[in-house]
Amino acid sequence: MKRVAILILALAILLPCGVALTPSTAKAESMYIIPDSNTRELSYEEIWEYRYDTLLYAFNEILARHGYKFETGSNCYNWFTQMPWYKPNASENSKNHSESYNKTTKLEWTNINKIKEVRRIMRENKDYNNKGKGMPIPPAQNINKPRGFEYVELQANQKFAVYTAPSASAYRANNGKAAVSTNGAIYALGWENGWMLMLYEANAVNQYRIGYIEGSKIRGKKPALGQLYWDGYTVDVLETVALTDDPALTGKSLMTLPAGSQVTYLSTMYNTDAWDYVETTLNGQTIRGFVPNGCLSGGGVDMTEEDAMVGDG
Numbered sequence: 001m002k003r004v005a006i007l008i009l010a011l012a013i014l015l016p017c018g019v020a021l022t023p024s025t026a027k028a029e030s031m032y033i034i035p036d037s038n039t040r041e042l043s044y045e046e047i048w049e050y051r052y053d054t055l056l057y058a059f060n061e062i063l064a065r066h067g068y069k070f071e072t073g074s075n076c077y078n079w080f081t082q083m084p085w086y087k088p089n090a091s092e093n094s095k096n097h098s099e100s101y102n103k104t105t106k107l108e109w110t111n112i113n114k115i116k117e118v119r120r121i122m123r124e125n126k127d128y129n130n131k132g133k134g135m136p137i138p139p140a141q142n143i144n145k146p147r148g149f150e151y152v153e154l155q156a157n158q159k160f161a162v163y164t165a166p167s168a169s170a171y172r173a174n175n176g177k178a179a180v181s182t183n184g185a186i187y188a189l190g191w192e193n194g195w196m197l198m199l200y201e202a203n204a205v206n207q208y209r210i211g212y213i214e215g216s217k218i219r220g221k222k223p224a225l226g227q228l229y230w231d232g233y234t235v236d237v238l239e240t241v242a243l244t245d246d247p248a249l250t251g252k253s254l255m256t257l258p259a260g261s262q263v264t265y266l267s268t269m270y271n272t273d274a275w276d277y278v279e280t281t282l283n284g285q286t287i288r289g290f291v292p293n294g295c296l297s298g299g300g301v302d303m304t305e306e307d308a309m310v311g312d313g
Contacts, residue, residue: 031083033058033136035156035183038065042111047118052128054135059115066103069093082138084151084185139185143208145248146269149187149199155220158182162211164245164254164288165279166195171287173209173245173254174202180213190228191215197228199248208248210290230266235278236297237261243289247275254289255282268293 033054034042050058060068060076067089070077080086089099104112122128162178163170172178180186180200188198195212202209215222237260242253248271257263263278266288274293281287 031085031139031183031185032156033061037062037111038105038108039156041107042114044114044118047115048129049133051130051132051134052119052122054133055115055119055122057135059112062108062112063097063100063104066100067092068097068100079135079138084139084187085153143201143248144271144273145187145199145208146189146210146271146275148269149189149210152186152188152198152223152225154182154186154218154223156182158219160213160217162200162209162213163195164211165286166192166197166212167286168214169285170212171254171282171285173211178202178209178211188223188225190225192228196223196225202246207246207250207252209245210247211245230277233265233298234262235265237263237291238295238297241291241295243278243280243287243291245289247271247273247290254287257291257295263296265296265298 033050037058047055047058057076057079060070060080064070064076064080064083064086067087069088069092070080071094091099159179159181161168161172162180163172165171180198184201186198186200188196190197192212194215196215196218197210197212199208199210201207237257240259241257242251243255243257244251245254246252247269257280261280263280266277266279269275269277269290275290276293276296277288277290278296279286279288
C-alpha cells in the first residue's frame, strides 16, 4: 500500500454527500499597502499618490514586517493584526522596539523617512490628498481553509498560472486562466514533484481555490514545506456529486462526477467539514478536486495511520 497522505488532524462535522458549504462573499485581498517597500527605494512621486492617513500605515507596514509590536487597540494594531504575515516580536513592548529596529534595513529606513517627510509636508500645507490612494480591502478572515494550509510569504509582484494537478498539461480553472498574485494571501500545504499545493483567493469570482503552482517559476526564497504523499487507489462514486476546487468557501463545481464512475482517491482533508481529495480526467486533462466525504466507496475518513502503514514494509 502506498504511504498515507499527510494527516491533517482535526475533528470534522461531516456533510451529507453532495451538500456544499453555504456560499458567502469574499473580498479581494491586498496583503500590503506597498508590497515591495522592503525591496526597492520608493520615489517621492509615488508616495504623493497616497492619502495622508494611508501613509501612516504604509511606513508602519515596513516595521510590522519585522514584528514591531503596536499598542493594543491602536489603529496600527487593529490593522496589522488582520494580516496573516504579521507576527509581533514577543520580546518587544511599547518602550522597547530594538528587535524590529535592528532587523530594518538601510533601504527600509530610507523609505520610512521619505514617507514621514511627505506626511509632514501634507500637514504643514493642510493638504491631506483626500482623493489619493486609500487603504486596501483587508484580508478575508473567516475562510474555512482546510487544516494544514499555512500562510506563506512570497516575493511581491509575481503572478503564476494555477493548475488543479501538478502539471502544466493539467486542467486549469477559470476557462484556462486561473492565476494567483503574490500580493494576495497564499496558504500552502506542501510540494509534489516541484509543484506547490496552495490555497488562494480568486479575486474576480469571489471564491477561494486550491491548486498547484510551478516551483521553478517562483522568484526569491521558496517556502520550506514538506513533500506530499497520496494514497492513490481507485474508488467508486456512490452518488452523483460536484467536484470543486473550493472547499474553503463556495463549493463551486468544476465538473459533475456521475454515480458509478471511478476516481483516484488521494486523501481526506478537514476544515469544519471533511472533504475527499480525488483525481480524475476532464476532456482528456488530469483534474483534481474535492467532494464531501461520504460520496465514495472506501473513503479515507475511517483510515487510521496504523492501518495505512500495514504492509509498507
